[in-house]
Amino acid sequence: MIHVMTESGTDVRWLDDDQQRAWRAFLEMHAKLTAQLNREMQAASGLSMPDFTVLVSLSEHPGGRMRALELARDLRWEKSRLSHQLSRMQQRGLIERSHCDEDRRGAFVELTAQGRAAVEGAAPPHVEAVRRYLFDALQPAQVAMLETISRTAIASLDSECDGKGDSACQDTAELDPSPCA
Amino acid sequence: MIHVMTESGTDVRWLDDDQQRAWRAFLEMHAKLTAQLNREMQAASGLSMPDFTVLVSLSEHPGGRMRALELARDLRWEKSRLSHQLSRMQQRGLIERSHCDEDRRGAFVELTAQGRAAVEGAAPPHVEAVRRYLFDALQPAQVAMLETISRTAIASLDSECDGKGDSACQDTAELDPSPCA
């Protein structure tokens, strides 16, 4: 374990070399991968990744229709982030919004025919790209380890933020992960 | 291997269950982790992660001074992304820009005293957070695997984009990874 004295005299445990390399490689990998996936999806289908993510979630629900709050929880997005995104997607005809009768505060979000066609067209090349850049090069044990590592970090992040409001730290704990492929 | 017939009759190899779970967990982990690190850095030091990333890179160079293009390569950022970021940081007094004598197209970027103080103050709590949320919960073999997986994906991404311009696909191949901790 490396310790370094800072100017303030505080004792800081820096990352060791292995951790440092892993951390920087992880960040670089994520940045390059998502940038590439975004570019290919935009070019092939005219959708951004945020568009696609929303459409996938909707398409996995019966009738392509769900409450906005449920969608926000599903995606682990802030309410305002979802609202802004839905506004843009509505303008482009990918989704529609309607009011909720049981609870008149609520809003429903619904896939349009155009939105459904868009996500069905975008999914195949996207999945192929995820395979090509990531999974085709990984062994099964590595895939399993990637999930284990990710879940470990998610658990430590979720346990950290216990009493915090809104969406920064999740107010939901029992939903499935965000659908992105 | 699962095959699915789409409407267009194309044969698509979808992700299998293990891959699907790993992929979604990976995306969720990265999103939560970076959001949390961003929030803590903003609260503790008034810096965003992009600010910090730039300052770290500068502080690791002699004199806290380097060419803009070198910085862009170091961070694997587009020229325009860096330029916008530097404009904001210059306004806040974190860096200064000056002209290059040898090549009058070029620009130098230099850490100000304030910028150096900011990054030195921000680094310790940031590193602690990275340890707390990620590395403290990982075994050495998992850290090594994370790096291996990341480098595998980076390699497949780098080999994919060979003849492409500017920065989307890297025009550099022999530099160190982006410094972010």
Added chain:
DNA sequence: AAAGATTGAGTTCTCAATCTTC
């Protein structure tokens, strides 16, 4: 007051266009 949702302002990022110097 709390819950569901929207809005506006400010930051960040990408893309295409531009400008200057080589």
Added chain:
DNA sequence: GAAGATTGAGAACTCAATCTTT
């Protein structure tokens, strides 16, 4: 024309404030 860099427009995200309904 290519290289180094900046600019403007639009998309995406966060935060705080707001509005309506419960």
